[in-house]
Amino acid sequence: QNNNYNNGTTSKGSDGYSNQRIYSSQTKGYNQQQNRLYSNNYGQQNGGYLMSNTQNQYTMPSIQHHTNNNNNNNNINTNINSKSNSNKLIYVANYDFNGTSTAGELSFFKGDRLEILDKYTYNDWWQATNLRTKRLGYVPANYISAINDLTAYEWYFAETNRRDAERFLEQPHNGKGTFLIRPSDTNQGQESLSVLDLNKDKHFHVKHYRIRRTNQGMYYISSKATFSTLKELVDYYRTNPDGLCCLLTRPCRKFEPTVPADRHGLLELDRSQLSRIELIGKGNYGEVYRGKYGQRDVAIKCMKTDTRDRIYNVDAFLDEAKKMKDLKHKNIVCLYGVCTQEEPIFIVTEFLINGCLLNYLRDGQGRNLKFKTILDFA
Template sequence: LGCLLLKEFMVFTLSYFTDPYPALVSLVHRSTDPLPLSSHASLFPSTRYVLIHQYVGNYVASSGGSNLIIIVYVFLTHAGYGCTDSLVIAIYSYEPNHNDDLGFEKGDKLKILNKDDPEWFMAESLITGQKGFIPYNFVAPLNSMEMETWFFKNLSRNDAMRLLLAPGNTQGSFMVRESETTKGSFSLSVRDLDPDTGDTVKHYRIRNLDTGGFYITVKISFNSLKELVQHHSREADGLCTRLMKPCQSRVPQKPWWQDEWEIPRESLKMERRLGAGQFGEVWMGLYNNHRRVAIKNLKVGTMSMAAFLAEANLMKELQHPRLVRLFAVVTQEPIYIITEFMENGALVDFLKSSEGSNIPINTLIDMASQVAEGMAYIEENNYIHRDLRAANILVSDELICKIADFGLARLIEDNEYTAREGAKFPIKWTAPEAINYGTFSIKSDVWSFGILLTEIVTYGRIPYPGMSNPEVIQNLEKGYRMPRPENCPEGLYNIMNLCWKESPENRPTFEYLRSVLEDFFTATEGQYQEQP
């Protein structure tokens, strides 16, 4: 509002005093236009004034400086200042793919014109003057900490550990992140190599000085986080290791383009079959020859088209970092479901692979906590999954787990599935009340989560080994529960048994399971490193 009022005041002032100089009025009216000095003077503050002085010409001299505020306004808006809350800088390059989006290079400055779409901002380039939509996650506010490659804004302690331990990072990889518990405070997370436990992550609290500075250890303080990072990049000085390089993070996935929900089949190119299930196949493919996606094609007759569209419209509103993002659908038979692509595929298959079968127990528990986090979101939104198992959890190349196929199970019309004794019904993952009475709830999902935990800790083993489906039903009626799997921590087995309480109301919430598993994971990695 302040920027708007200032601009209106400038227009009035110029109009009143500068009849011979209509170009000046036009200049203020077009204060978002990138005049030449925007691209030439932004690096040299001393040059900015010279260029602006030249731009307004004789008017400045003839006015005797009485209208200096006009010069200040032009100086600020056209030299890259002004309404700084709307100025951003590109932290990644972006190649446009549509008629209405705007391409830019890393480091370019842009002005945000509106944020009507939370994922695609309307912006204007201060380099080219062109306007168009830009992905929200490719830019950061100008002069903010987010411009630094080592700063990660909204990142939890556990997510920091996942990123730092991911491939591409090594000893000395680091990040500074906002504190989860104390607003305005920060933490430093550093990857280290422990001779006993191998790769690990150490965390350091960055404390604030009353005078505005920062310190990790009291013997030395810094005026800024940048100075702190620069110092510890030169020497460890009390840290586990010298800061070597910022945590590597790949270019984020750009948002799905606006209004592309029901898409033509011709826009998809199938490239590689990833797997086949009871109700169709999953393919890796391209959308419009540029966007990597996963494509699930359902066998004809699997579900009613009307029911599917109604459910899909609900599903696309469920958006969370631990849920596979539903992008679009093809609404002619056979139905296609287009989602984000996850490089490592289904969790059950990944755990059996050469890479997955060597994952340590703390990483397995972290995977379980990620699934619990996603299910806590589903729980919070009063939704039900109905088919929670490792086959419906997908894994990225950074070992991020996301829940897939939530809500689809209830739409299936195949008799072999809808009949609970049918060969396709997932008996071994299903709660007793759902088997016996068809009663599905978030609490039956909790039961399934307990079964999924056994899949994770056994690297993809089928539950109830050696038992047929009828034997499982009979044994459950007698109160049987799977014994503790080999190498399963006692604490994790206790969590499984909580999920398998006979009475649904006695089973824990997913929010509780999330918190317990996150604490379980954190305990295996140690707490903050205390500095003298």
């Protein structure tokens, strides 16, 4: 996506490197390692800012921001006792989530079990009870998974192909034996094991193994050892290489998804919950700050108030937000809302921390990237 501060145009680029999302002033790529690098063009003084979400171990999906308009959360009983019911829909949290209580959001820790009460009213936000705290509220659907879903395991990477697996595993923080299991590229309904190993020249490379099924549904890589579940297969090869290139040591690192945006269009945020921390960019229409919305890191775009043609500039400034609200995708910067009731007018979006992509490639860690990696960015 190109968030051009001058005209609000947006465009989407191709997949980037190693699960890093790369956003430049021209394209917005994404690599599924789930470090995200965004560069938004906010005028000639600052080429943009690039941000990386690296908090948790699983690639967090984008959180589409949820709110309860008109304080509807007052109708929610926030201390409900859960009754035993064999028909309960139980999910498990894949990441920590610190919800905004004024929006009726439910906080939880990774591993908490959640009883889902309503998953149809809003696509991206489900009403749930945290079975640990007995509190009730809305949770981002991309932060949780069904209790028997493979995505609940740290080593399972859904929607990941062979090339993505290599990008994830070849990240500098991974070592020999780092692994993941993913859907097979060539055999629908089957899985593949991808493992990081050292070759004869002591250079890291990734090896891939097909996980097959017997007629009885047992999993195996070598027919000498079969397993009733993928977890049993993983546990076995963590203690016995048995034909693999090496022992499996630890799952490939994942990163948190982005919190989904609101369901109701342009959301008017509570200005009192916003705080500006640091100026990170300037443009023709105003300034961009790193800030907080409640406990959430955000980017705050502030419109200049001393312009002559104010009405035209307000429309042009908010036009970017109107376009962003219809663009809901993991590779696109997430709009959280706007503040238009007072001056200055704010647009509040997802925040990414690594600065301008151009500076990252010229002066930052990107100077040491291989050509193949930079080509993936493009």
